[in-house]
Amino acid sequence: MARERKFSTDELYRAVKQLLLEHGYDNFTISLLAEQLDVSRGTIYKYFENKEELLTEFMVREMDLFLLELKKVEAKRGFVAQFDYILELVFENTDFHQILSMASLIPAHLTKKALSNKKRLEQQHFEMYRLLADVIRLGKEEKKLKEHLPDSVILGFIFQVIAIPNYFGVPKPQWVASIKEILMHGMFEQDN
């Protein structure tokens, strides 16, 4: 009944992701995306009213995928297993962290659809926080995590840690092990 599409929805979102990571939020353009998908700019506007709608739609989708994986943490028994699972997840999704940090760059004034996407994204943010806060609560209940540390500092650390630049190319296993050790027991020798 209609002409064949030149790209699938999946290809589109994969291209958006690549371009966002490569050029950053502010330098992402519809021209760049159209070029990547080998179509004209006009075509993109058949699927999205404007750039912000496209980008917020993309972010909601990414967040959904990540939350799906993160929810599996509830099935893990005991704080230590949950902690390990989260760190592994975080290190397997360094892209996601970069994308997430772009959420704050979404402009304030938006069209209806983009605005509702933004609201949804805030809900997802909150859901993510709820899941992680549960893990921290368990850690404190099990007397594994230091009671007096504010939850938000603990959360902040876990998420900020993956943004540490590996300038000198420390091999990944050593890199991850080192970061995990500092998070758990610090960089100072015990007897100090």
Added chain:
Amino acid sequence: MARERKFSTDELYRAVKQLLLEHGYDNFTISLLAEQLDVSRGTIYKYFENKEELLTEFMVREMDLFLLELKKVEAKRGFVAQFDYILELVFENTDFHQILSMASLIPAHLTKKALSNKKRLEQQHFEMYRLLADVIRLGKEEKKLKEHLPDSVILGFIFQVIAIPNYFGVPKPQWVASIKEILMHGMFEQDN
């Protein structure tokens, strides 16, 4: 012999800083700066050939000011005093960290002056690394820092830590103390 200037060099750089922090590297414009200084755009081009020259000049200047403070670390006796000094410096200069992170957004193709500024900035980066690496070396020599942790992970942590967002407005003294404790001894209870 000449007309009176409408702004001092210091006012100019203060305006640049404010606008960079407020709008980010990509959304910094000469129009915005001119407006802030209450002059026309053309005036700015009397002092700088182009935007990148202005911004690299600004960054070199900021870096110089920071290095001046950082160098004082060499006068501190013993690793613990040096460590404390650095953390204090870092938390007193959260702006600087934001500015520093923009260095990676400077485009690759630049005019002569901007390019030489960029090179200078890289030297300063290196100088900063050298100073910090010395502190870490001392920490390991004094058996205060864990020998097996790569220097770059330790450095990365210290610098990334100040970017942790204080969403829930934990009071600053508690915030800083918590972060310092995690860095030194981790978020896990000792007996685990």
Added chain:
DNA sequence: CACTAAAGTGACAGTAGTGTCACTTTAGAA
């Protein structure tokens, strides 16, 4: 085979930036 409707196109108007330059203004020197 002709019709339909989704898919795709490219020219268009609008906006917002950059860097340039001939010109105007003005403080101080001669």
Added chain:
DNA sequence: TTCTAAAGTGACACTACTGTCACTTTAGTG
């Protein structure tokens, strides 16, 4: 007072986006 040169101006040409829309293309239907 006149002259000079630095300081400042605003119009100009250019570039690179955004979002729109009348039009073309094409796979499948009747």
